[in-house]
Ligand code: SF4
């Protein structure tokens with residue numbers, strides 16, 4: 001149900017996600033403390049390639065991490081009744097959905 | 112139902128693989144009696160057809176485990192006054208261990224539990240014969256110390272019954288088998304390490320499925336921590352994946 005490679009992929013993405021979450025929270029707190037409104041935030045984010053790279057990477061890591069996690073949850077909730085192929089379909093669906101939603105959000109904020 | 116202060120009300124699960132239900136009994140309340148004493152008294156005086164397992168009665172053999180007032184325990188060393196306190200009515204409720212098929216009454220089929228020990232390569236495979244020199248393993252060796260911390264398992268299956276991952280994933284090897292594998296992973300004399308590594312990283316039930324919630328360690332009657340051993344196995348598997356060995 002959880003191959004050793006998927007297990008390590010989930011551990012490694014978790015490790016890499018930690019600084020992204022902290023960076024994201026720090027960004028939000030700074031913006032709120034600076035009293036910026038939405039238009040002012042967008043004026044700063046638009047056209048910033050570093051921000052685009054930061055959030056795109058964040059989205060990719062989160063999509064992988066969440067997809068593997070949801071795969072395990074589904075396997076355990078079904079008590080072994082879902083087969084590997086079903087789990088793969090669910091995980092791929094979750095991963096692609098997150099990737100698309102995240103990608104759209106990055107485009108909306110940066111482009 | 113009123114109970115005499117010297118009387119213990121006991122509910123015991125009676126049935127077999129086809130199903131069953133709780134049956135009510137009464138037994139004398141005695142100082143320092145164990146749960147196993149109560150079961151034995153009921154079998155001798157009220158229910159001669161009651162099935163249960165025990166052997167040593169001193170916490171050595173690991174055969175007497177049951178679900179006592181909702182928690183898995185070794186019954187020969189569990190005092191009634193210790194567990195009855197947990198219930199408002201001060202009474203006893205006994206059922207077979209969780210996560211194992213029932214044979215009859217309080218007896219479970221342990222075949223799966225021990226099959227998983229073999230599946231996890233829980234058998235020592237040495238390479239030296241009687242004419243070879245003895246391997247030098249000192250007590251200070253950190254691998255020896257790690258194995259020592261996990262070695263005193265009495266195969267009681269209490270941890271196996273306490274583990275939610277076993278309940279959710281019938282293929283999971285479980286805390287006891289993995290704890291045993293950890294002692295051998297740390298055994299310098301063993302010659303089957305690569306086989307064992309593949310077994311403990313099995314995609315269907317390997318150590319990576321453990322949620323590290325430590326129910327096994329909380330209930331193990333001899334205070335082992337299979338969860339701790341499994342954390343060691345996960346590190347071992349992680350290194351192997353990163354090196355491309357798995
Ligand atoms: S720590 Fe792991 S092996 Fe122990 S009870 Fe929890 S899931 Fe099971």
Ligand code: SF4
Nearest residue numbers: 264265267268270331
């Ligand atoms: S690890 Fe503890 S609870 Fe599990 S089988 Fe061994 S002695 Fe029993």
Ligand code: FES
Nearest residue numbers: 168172173175187
């Ligand atoms: S009867 Fe042997 S451990 Fe309880």
